[in-house]
Amino acid sequence: MSPPETVCFVCPACTRSIEVTESVREALIESGCVICGTDVDDDAFDQESATSREDGVANAEHKRA
């Protein structure tokens, strides 16, 4: 059994970041941030982009070294 797919939620209002599953993501879009209650949309969720951004940093540091 593989673990559920998770996405990183970063609230645009309170800037808290939480790892959430697909179903929690839909709940957040539906009812807003669990911490501050601000309405959130798809932009507040990082999927593949978080990983590729980290790779970019790692590559840059490798080149410098």
Ligand SMILES: [Zn+2]
């Ligand atoms: Zn919030």
